[in-house]
Amino acid sequence: MRGDVMARKPASDRVLDAAVSAFSELGFHGTSTREIASRAGMSPAAVYTHFSSKEELLFEIARRGNERFLALLHRAAAQGVTPPERLASIVYEFALFHARGHIGARVVNYELPALTTEHAQEIKALRRQMVDVVRSVIEAGLQTGEFDTPDPSMTCVAVMTMGQDVARWYREDGRWAPEEIAAHYRGLVLRMLDAKL
Amino acid sequence: MRGDVMARKPASDRVLDAAVSAFSELGFHGTSTREIASRAGMSPAAVYTHFSSKEELLFEIARRGNERFLALLHRAAAQGVTPPERLASIVYEFALFHARGHIGARVVNYELPALTTEHAQEIKALRRQMVDVVRSVIEAGLQTGEFDTPDPSMTCVAVMTMGQDVARWYREDGRWAPEEIAAHYRGLVLRMLDAKL
DNA sequence: GTCTATATATTGATAGAC
DNA sequence: GTCTATCAATATATAGAC
Numbered sequence: 001m002r003g004d005v006m007a008r009k010p011a012s013d014r015v016l017d018a019a020v021s022a023f024s025e026l027g028f029h030g031t032s033t034r035e036i037a038s039r040a041g042m043s044p045a046a047v048y049t050h051f052s053s054k055e056e057l058l059f060e061i062a063r064r065g066n067e068r069f070l071a072l073l074h075r076a077a078a079q080g081v082t083p084p085e086r087l088a089s090i091v092y093e094f095a096l097f098h099a100r101g102h103i104g105a106r107v108v109n110y111e112l113p114a115l116t117t118e119h120a121q122e123i124k125a126l127r128r129q130m131v132d133v134v135r136s137v138i139e140a141g142l143q144t145g146e147f148d149t150p151d152p153s154m155t156c157v158a159v160m161t162m163g164q165d166v167a168r169w170y171r172e173d174g175r176w177a178p179e180e181i182a183a184h185y186r187g188l189v190l191r192m193l194d195a196k197l
Numbered sequence: 198m199r200g201d202v203m204a205r206k207p208a209s210d211r212v213l214d215a216a217v218s219a220f221s222e223l224g225f226h227g228t229s230t231r232e233i234a235s236r237a238g239m240s241p242a243a244v245y246t247h248f249s250s251k252e253e254l255l256f257e258i259a260r261r262g263n264e265r266f267l268a269l270l271h272r273a274a275a276q277g278v279t280p281p282e283r284l285a286s287i288v289y290e291f292a293l294f295h296a297r298g299h300i301g302a303r304v305v306n307y308e309l310p311a312l313t314t315e316h317a318q319e320i321k322a323l324r325r326q327m328v329d330v331v332r333s334v335i336e337a338g339l340q341t342g343e344f345d346t347p348d349p350s351m352t353c354v355a356v357m358t359m360g361q362d363v364a365r366w367y368r369e370d371g372r373w374a375p376e377e378i379a380a381h382y383r384g385l386v387l388r389m390l391d392a393k394l
Numbered sequence: 395g396t397c398t399a400t401a402t403a404t405t406g407a408t409a410g411a412c
Numbered sequence: 413g414t415c416t417a418t419c420a421a422t423a424t425a426t427a428g429a430c
Contacts, residue, residue: 029226046396154381165358184351192385243414
C-alpha cells in the first residue's frame, strides 16, 4: 500500500460496496448476484471468488456495520460525564451517522430478516450490546434523578428505533442537513426523558 | 351472503390475506406467487384470476391499508378538543393499531419500494394526507401555546415514524401489550412537544 | 483474480380444459 | 372459480480456461 492517492480498493471491497448499494436500493431479495457483479465491474462468476453466497455477502455487511454501530455508541457514551450529557452525545452521533450513512444503514438495520438463523443470531448479539449501552445510560440518569420515565426499557427501544429510522426517511436532497436532524433528535430525546441539564 | 356465522370469505380476499402474511414474513421479493397460492389454499394459476400480477396484489394491500390508516388518524384527531388531547388520541390509536395490526402494517409501511412508480405515487398521496393530519394538530398546539418545538415538521416526522416502527419491533410474545405501548408512546410524544395539559 | 459457458432450480405468468 | 400443464425468463451457483 504505497501512499497512492488513487490506490484501488481490493476487489472484495468493491464487491462489498456494490452489494451495499444494491441491497439498499433494491432490497436483498430484489437484488440479483448479476446486479452486484455489474455494479462491482466484474462478471457474475468473479463475485463467488470473494464470497461463497449472496447471503454470506449480506452477513459480512451486517457484521461490519453493526460492529461500527456498537463502537460508535461506546465512543459517544464516553463523551460526557453526566447521564444527560452522555445520552445527548449518543443520540446526536447515532442520528448523524444514520443520516450520513443512510445507504449502508438501511441494509444493516432493515435487511437482517434475510440472514440465516445462525447468522441472524450473531448479529442479534451485537444489537443486544448496542441496546445495553443506551439502556445503562438511561438507567444511570434515573438513579441520579436527572431522568424520569415510567418504563426505561421501552423508552430505550423508542430512542433507538427513532435514530435508526432516520436512515429510512432521510433524503440527500431533502430540506434537512444531517447535523440539523441530529441536533433536533437530541432535543426530542432529552425531553422524552424529562432531562434536568 | 345469508347471515351465516361461518360465511366463507370470497376467494379474492383469501388471496389478499395470504399475500399480506407472506409479504410481511418474507418481504415482497422474498415471496413467490406459488407461496401466496399455497397459503390461500389454491393453485398458482388461480391467483391470477383475481389479480393480474404480484405487484398489483401489493398495490391493493397498500391502498387499502393506507386508506385505513388515514381514516384512523382522522377519527383519532376528532377525539378531543384541545391540540394536546387530539395528539394524545392520535399517538395512542396509531401506536395501538401498529402493534395489534403489526403483520399488515409491516407490508403497508415497509414494502412500498416494490411498487411501480405510478402505484407508488398514488400511495404517497395518501401518506402525505396522513402527515398533514398530524402536522395540523401540532401546529394548532403551537398557535395556542400548548406545544413547544423548534421544528414542527421534523417533530411530526419523528412522531409518525415512531408509531410506524412499533409494527417492526412489536412481538406478540413480547413483554408489552399493545395498550401499554400505546400509552407509553402517548406520554413520550406529549413530552417531546412540552405539552401543557 | 477474472473470464466464458453452463448446470440446475425457481420465477412470474399464461393456455386451455372442466 | 379452479385445475393441470407449461412457457419463457431469470435466479444462484459452479466448471474449467487463462
